[in-house]
Amino acid sequence: MSSITLQVQTTGPAPGRATQTVITDYATTAREIELITERFDTPGSLTFTCLEDSGVAIPEGSSVEFSVEGVKMFKGYIFTAERNKDGEVSYTARDQLRYLKANASYLFQNMTLPQIIGQIAADFGLKVGAMEDTGYAFPYLDKENEGCLDIIFDALAQTIVQTGKIYNFYDNCGELCLTEAKNMFITTLLGDKSLVTDYTYKRDIDSNTYNRVKLVRKNKNSGRTDAYIHEDSDTIKKWGLLQYYDEVDENLNEAQIDEMCRQYLQYYNRVLQTLSLDSIGIPGLRAGMIIPVRIGAVDGLAVSRLMIAEKVTHTFEGDEHDHTMSIEVKDFGQLGGINIV
Structure with missing residues (x-):
């Protein structure tokens, strides 16, 4: 109950x-x-x-x-x-993130992600809470008629790439917050003989895996498009060519684009592992939190590992409001170096 x-x-x-x-x-x-x-x-x-x-x-x-x-x-x-x-x-x-689905146009120069969030939130009359300093300022970020939520999460993804740190943007019970993932955690172990009632484990290269990254930038001086490519020949031989393609801001320099290309390949060039857990509910657990997981029958999880919750669903049923939850976690290898002790 x-x-x-x-x-x-x-x-x-x-x-x-x-x-x-x-x-x-x-x-x-x-x-x-x-x-x-x-x-x-x-x-x-x-x-x-x-x-x-x-x-x-x-x-x-x-x-x-x-x-x-x-x-x-x-x-x-x-x-x-x-x-x-x-x-x-x-x-x-x-929650408040729903109001950020509105479209708008913004030009941000030398602004950090907390500053970008703060400006957009102020324009829509939303309440802002704690914002951790990321240490990275966007030299130039131009967004034309895009959803504000998309603008923020695009800037969030770029901040993660540029800093090598995982940040979460979320509504904390009425306040928009930005927190590094390592500062959001539970110590309760989930897995064998500990709360979990069922699980599903999946491996795939079908949904979000790339072994070639191609980033292009329009060149005003030449009138052509400059291309930057990083690839992994070994996984291309094993899986075939899986290309990630995107157009980047023309104000980024060659070194910035090349580094972005390298980091994108480092992140996406892997087998995507997804684990879905059904368990007894834990009050306060939400997406973005780090959770310790141990499941002996899953490769790499025989020993407890720290994982990040991508999606959390809490369910309360019956007159006693019996509390259960389902958790989805991905990319087991993406949390290297996180220490919650």
């Missing part, structure tokens, strides 16, 4: 006043609750189902806060409501 609070704040007309604010705890009435966080590109979401006497009781835009065992896990706003013929209404709330 899990102790939860699911508070919904609604605002509406009141006799003799313009509006009134009402806070209702839906913990005892919510039949199913699901909380999903992902490390890249996707707002956090909380979905819960209630039995309503008539209509839809919670209006769009209402604030939702969710806690488990006293641990705050989500703050967001109602975006959708679906009602069936039996009176069951499924509500879905999204």
